[in-house]
Structures are given as C-alpha cells and as structure tokens.
Amino acid sequence: xxxxxxxxxxxxxxxxxxxxxxxxxxxxxxxxxxxxxxxxxxxxxxxxxxxxxxxxxxxxxxxxxxxxxxxxxxxxxxxxxxxxxxxxxxxxxxxxxxxxxxxxxxxxxxxxxxxxxxxxxxxxxxxxxxxxxxxxxxxxxxxxxxxxxxxxxxxxxxxxxxxxxxxxxxxxxxxxxxxxxxxxxxxxxxxxxxxxxxxxxxxxxxxxxxxxxxxxxxxxxxxxxxxxxxxxxxxxxxxxxxxxxxxxxxxxxxxxxxxxxxxxxxxxxxxxxxxxxxxxxxxxxxxxxxxxxxxxxxxxxxxxxxxxxxxxxxxxxxxxxxxxxxxxxxxxxxxxxxxxxxxxxxxxxxxxxxxxxxxxxxxxxxxx
Amino acid sequence: xxxxxxxxxxxxxxxxxxxxxxxxxxxxxxxxxxxxxxxxxxxxxxxxxxxxxxxxxxxxxxxxxxxxxxxxxxxxxxxxxxxxxxxxxxxxxxxxxxxxxxxxxxxxxxxxxxxxxxxxxxxxxxxxxxxxxxxxxxxxxxxxxxxxxxxxxxxxxxxxxxxxxxxxxxxxxxxxxxxxxxxxxxxxxxxxxxxxxxxxxxxxxxxxxxxxxxxxxxxxxxxxxxxxxxxxxxxxxxxxxxxxxxxxxxxxxxxxxxxxxxxxx
Numbered sequence: 001x002x003x004x005x006x007x008x009x010x011x012x013x014x015x016x017x018x019x020x021x022x023x024x025x026x027x028x029x030x031x032x033x034x035x036x037x038x039x040x041x042x043x044x045x046x047x048x049x050x051x052x053x054x055x056x057x058x059x060x061x062x063x064x065x066x067x068x069x070x071x072x073x074x075x076x077x078x079x080x081x082x083x084x085x086x087x088x089x090x091x092x093x094x095x096x097x098x099x100x101x102x103x104x105x106x107x108x109x110x111x112x113x114x115x116x117x118x119x120x121x122x123x124x125x126x127x128x129x130x131x132x133x134x135x136x137x138x139x140x141x142x143x144x145x146x147x148x149x150x151x152x153x154x155x156x157x158x159x160x161x162x163x164x165x166x167x168x169x170x171x172x173x174x175x176x177x178x179x180x181x182x183x184x185x186x187x188x189x190x191x192x193x194x195x196x197x198x199x200x201x202x203x204x205x206x207x208x209x210x211x212x213x214x215x216x217x218x219x220x221x222x223x224x225x226x227x228x229x230x231x232x233x234x235x236x237x238x239x240x241x242x243x244x245x246x247x248x249x250x251x252x253x254x255x256x257x258x259x260x261x262x263x264x265x266x267x268x269x270x271x272x273x274x275x276x277x278x279x280x281x282x283x284x285x286x287x288x289x290x291x292x293x294x295x296x297x298x299x300x301x302x303x304x305x306x307x308x309x310x311x312x313x314x315x316x317x318x319x320x321x322x323x324x325x326x327x328x329x330x331x332x333x334x335x336x337x338x339x340x341x342x343x344x345x346x347x348x349x350x351x352x353x354x355x356x357x358x359x360x361x362x363x364x365x366x367x368x
Numbered sequence: 369x370x371x372x373x374x375x376x377x378x379x380x381x382x383x384x385x386x387x388x389x390x391x392x393x394x395x396x397x398x399x400x401x402x403x404x405x406x407x408x409x410x411x412x413x414x415x416x417x418x419x420x421x422x423x424x425x426x427x428x429x430x431x432x433x434x435x436x437x438x439x440x441x442x443x444x445x446x447x448x449x450x451x452x453x454x455x456x457x458x459x460x461x462x463x464x465x466x467x468x469x470x471x472x473x474x475x476x477x478x479x480x481x482x483x484x485x486x487x488x489x490x491x492x493x494x495x496x497x498x499x500x501x502x503x504x505x506x507x508x509x510x511x512x513x514x515x516x517x518x519x520x521x522x523x524x525x526x527x528x529x530x531x532x533x534x535x536x537x538x539x540x541x542x543x544x545x546x547x548x549x550x551x552x553x554x555x556x557x558x559x560x561x562x563x564x565x566x567x568x569x570x571x572x573x574x575x576x577x578x579x580x581x582x583x584x585x586x587x588x589x590x591x592x593x594x595x596x597x598x599x600x601x602x603x604x605x606x607x608x609x610x611x612x613x614x615x616x617x618x619x620x621x622x623x624x625x626x627x628x629x630x631x632x633x
Contacts, residue, residue: 248477250474251477253466254460254461254462254471254474255461257457258457258460258461260426260446261425261454261457262450262474262475262477262478262530263447263449263450263451263477265446307465307467308463308465308466309470
C-alpha cells in the first residue's frame with residue numbers, strides 16, 4: 001500500500017476548500033431537524049389548545065395568547081370563561097404534557113447513551129416506579145405537603161429514582177453474562193417490587209389513596225401552574241447537565257475503555273449523567289405519575305430520523321417527546337369523552353408492542 | 369548546558385508491575401520508545417503484552433513509572449494525555465450504524481472544550497487522518513459494513529485524529545490476511561517517518577522482525593531481551609520461547625529473521 005501522508009494542513013489547500021464547502025451544509029443539516037421538531041411541537045400545542053369540551057375557535061385562542069404578551073393588547077368580545085378555560089385549564093395541562101414528555105425523552109436518551117442499551121428507558125429501568133414509590137411515601141407521610149404545594153413529592157421521587165437506578169446498575173454490573181439484558185431484567189423486577197409497595201400504601205393509605213391512584217395511572221388532569229413551577233427547576237437543571245454532556249455521550253457510543261482513552265472521566269460522567277437523568281425522570285413522575293415507554297419510543301424514532309449525534313438527538317428527542325405526549329394526552333381526553341383514559345394506559349398500549357418489536361429486531365446485549 | 373532538543377525519550381517506563389487478584393501479570397518491566405521509532409512488543413500467549421500496553425495507557429492500574437517526554441504520566445490530565453497518546457485496542461467496539469467519518473471525528477474530543485463544536489480545522493484533521501490510514505474512500509459508510517482490515521484502519525485513523533506523539537497498538541494485525549497485515553505495518557512505518565513513536569504488540573514474530581526498529585521480548589510478564597530484531601529473534605531465543613516446533617531462517621533480501629515451522633522430513 002502506498003500511504004500518502006500529508007503532514008501539514010498547509011500542503012492541501014484543495015482539501016481544505018472542500019471541507020470548508022461541506023461545513024455550512026453540515027451545520028444546516030445539524031440544526032434543520034431541530035427546527036423542524038420545534039415547529040412540529042408548536043403546531044401540535046396550538047391544535048391541542050383548541051380542543052376540548054368548550055368550542056373555542058382557533059383565531060380566538062391565538063388572539064387570547066397574543067393579548068398576554070407584554071406590550072400587546074387585543075380587545076376581544078368573548079365570554080370571560082373562555083379566557084379562564086384557555087389559561088387555567090388547557091394551557092397548564094399542555095405545558096405539563098410538553099415538559100413531562102421532553103423530560104422523559106431526554107432522560108431516556110441519556111440512559112440509553114450511558115448504558116449503551118437502546119432499551120434503557122426510565123420505565124423499564126424501574127426508575128419511574130422508584131420515583132412513584134418515593135412520591136407515594138411523601139404523600140402518605142405526615143410531612144406538610146399542603147404547606148409546600150407538593151414540595152416534598154419531587155424530592156422523595158428523586159431519592160426513589162436515584163436509589164433504584166443505582167441498584168439496577170450495580171446488579172447488572174455484578175451479574176454474569178449479558179449486561180444489557182440483565183439491566184432491563186433487573187429494572188423490570190425491581191419495578192414489580194416497587195409497584196407492589198405502591199399498591200400496598202394505596203390500600204392502607206386511607207385519605208391519600210386518590211392522589212396515589214393518579215400516580216399509578218399517570219395523567220395530567222391534576223396539572224396546575226403551581227405544580228409546574230415546583231417541577232420546572234428539577235427538569236431545567238437535569239436537562240442542562242445532560243446537554244453539557246452531549247459530546248461525551250457521543251464518545252460513550254464506543255466502549256468505556258476507548259472513552260477513557262479519549263480523555264473522558266468515565267466514572268464521573270456516568271454518575272453525573274445518571275443523576276441528571278434520574279432528576280428529570282423523577283420530576284416527570286412527580287408532575288404526572290408513571291407514564292411508561294415515552295423515553296423508549298421517542299428517542300428511538302429521533303435516532304432513526306437524525307442519527308446518533310447527541311447534540312442533534314437530544315433536542316429533537318425533547319421537542320418530539322413534548323409533541324408526542326401532548327398528542328397522547330389529547331387522545332386520552334377526547335377518545336372516550338367525557339370519560340378520560342389515563343395517558344399512562346395509552347402510552348403503555350403503544351409502548352408494549354413497540355418494546356416487543358425492538359426485542360425482535362435489535363441486539364439488547366450492550367451494543368446496537 | 370543541556371541541548372535544547374534533548375533528550376528524554378518520548379516514552380520511558382520502568383519498574384512496571386501489574387497484579388490482578390494476587391497474580392503478578394507484569395513484573396519489573398522497563399522499556400523506551402523514541403520519536404520516529406517503531407518498537408514491537410512480542411512474546412508468547414499470556415506473556416502480559418496487552419496488560420503492559422493497558423498499564424502504559426493508564427486504563428490498567430499499575431505500580432512503576434511511566435514518563436512521557438520527561439513528564440510523569442500521572443502529571444497529565446486525562447484530556448492532555450489523550451492529546452499526547454493514542455491507543456488502538458485489539459477489538460474496539462463501535463455501533464454498527466455509526467458513520468466512519470463521525471467515528472474518526474471522535475478522535476478530536478480531547479481537543480475540544482465543553483462548549484466547542486468541531487471546527488473546519490477539526491474536520492480537516494479527521495480527513496487527513498483518514499487519508500493517512502487509507503480509509504477516506506469509505507468515510508461515508510457505516511461501521512457495521514466494514515471488513516476486519518477496514519475497521520482496523522478506521523480506529524488507527526481515529527487515533528491519528530488525536531494528533532498524538534505516541535501511538536500504542538494492541539495486535540493491529542490480528543485476524544487480517546497477509547496483504548492487510550503488511551499494509552497496516554507499512555502504515556506504522558509511515559507514522560514513524562512523520563515523527564510519531566509507535567509501540568505495537570505483534571503476535572507474528574516475522575512481521576515484528578520485518579517492520580520494527582527494535583523489539584522487546586516479553587515472557588511471563590518480564591522482559592527477556594530487547595534490541596534490534598536480528599539480535600533478539602534468534603534461533604536459541606525462539607526455541608526457548610516457543611519450543612522446538614519452530615525454526616528461524618533469514619530473509620534472502622534483507623536478512624531479517626523469519627519464523628517457520630521446523631519441518632520433520
């Protein structure tokens with residue numbers, strides 16, 4: 001073989017031009033799908049905002065929204081109750097669905113990157129049940145929940161989520177054989193135990209059984225601005241930390257030894273990203289209960305669309321997850337209206353078969 | 369006065385000892401690699417060659433000292449170390465759907481800060497690395513579609529993209545056909561010509577003899593001998609290492625040793 005090794009970049013101006021010419025389209029290709037996903041989210045949110053028992057026209061809704069912008073005043077002759085329906089009922093619910101959907105997708109993408117396992121989703125890892133378990137303890141405990149809104153619920157949910165993901169990770173590391181399969185099996189087993197614990201507290205909880213039930217099924221009928229404000233900091237911090245690790249998640253696609261040889265502090269990055277992902281998943285559970293499979297379906301679809309560069313994958317998964325859960329919630333409150341289907345039931349009906357499809361087509365043991 | 373270009377060797381290790389679960393895998397190893405030099409690490413199965421390489425690259429905890437360009441390796445931070453030393457493992461993993469160009473670009477990771485994206489220059493360096501390693505023509509293919517020899521080149525390109533002064537390679541010729549083996553070895557020689565120091569574990573003594581400036585012979589975790597191939601790979605040494613089933617002959621053109629089966633007829 002004749003290796004033509006050009007030692008200095010200066011010797012290849014032609015090559016340089018070529019790379020530079022390819023650079024701008026590359027940047028567009030990077031950001032185009034992110035913009036498209038954001039547009040999709042906006043469109044879906046606007047449509048969802050006009051759907052419901054009260055028949056409010058879309059232009060009225062848009063004008064009501066614009067009226068709320070600073071320095072914009074639009075007078076409309078509409079019933080006062082419409083404004084209340086849009087801003088106090090529909091909008092918080094839609095924003096809650098968007099936040100929870102993006103948090104679950106983001107944490108799912110992060111878990112999948114760290115564990116190098118396409119099936120690592122907050123629900124299948126048992127993290128959601130762990131968060132639900134922690135939240136349930138907070139609800140049945142004599143802690144002053146009323147005084148702090150639902151102040152202690154996300155804290156306990158985070159503790160439950162972190163303990164669960166640590167246990168699952170340790171079990172999968174110490175087990176012989178395929179780590180990838182063990183990870184999911186350990187998660188599912190632990191999830192069963194925790195769900196049993198939640199059921200037990202539900203039966204013995206007396207007055208608290210109603211909020212516990214809403215955790216088990218998962219849904220947004222309890223969404224409120226206060227609740228969103230309490231959960232937002234957790235989601236924002238977790239999301240920021242994971243975003244900062246996007247390129248490190250790219251390196252993690254290689255094995256751990258290669259990641260270390262490329263200058264990544266493997267142990268520290270693993271712990272930090274797992275904690276951030278668990279924080280997001282816990283906040284999502286605190287807002288809306290256990291909603292399974294979102295963190296599995298959405299990242300998978302996003303990966304098929306934009307590939308596995310996490311700097312593109314993460315934002316697309318976030319916008320896509322938000323849009324997905326808005327649509328799922330819309331379906332849950334309109335399909336059998338006025339009866340509401342818990343949104344967790346809907347996502348499980350979609351996610352279960354999808355999981356089986358992934359099992360059939362993908363290798364589970366650590367690789368892709 | 370010390371010479372300005374002195375003088376510490378590129379890599380100097382001494383007293384390396386690796387113990388795993390009470391077993392001593394590598395004991396009291398010392399070796400050096402200079403710029404522009406290809407040093408072969410040879411020896412029978414289980415001699416501790418790969419363990420030694422992993423100890424030098426820092427992923428295997430070990431006693432002893434590793435000094436790079438006169439500075440102890442422990443003084444480097446991780447990213448700085450990755451900008452100085454590139455490692456090509458024996459069987460590295462990568463997702464089958466990853467594009468070759470993106471995989472090579474990961475070699476730029478230690479050069480980029482938290483908020484930085486790959487620049488034009490980073491893309492250009494990755495392309496140069498692929499040109500050097502002879503894998504530019506399949507930079508758009510997915511990793512899973514490549515043959516063993518092509519994969520090896522991709523990982524060598526990723527190592528080159530780190531712009532290292534020292535490359536450590538663990539059996540880069542394993543599972544390759546004869547043509548691909550010599551291609552990889554020619555490539556290592558080219559790197560040395562560009563001033564990179566290369567420390568390479570080779571299973572095949574004949575390849576090591578043909579392409580290395582020096583070889584280090586390792587057995588039972590210890591250095592038995594080191595020096596130019598023709599002085600180390602001798603009939604006596606080979607008989608001691610590998611038994612009487614193999615013999616050493618000499619290449620008709622350049623006289624370097626070649627290992628062949630000792631025929632019985």
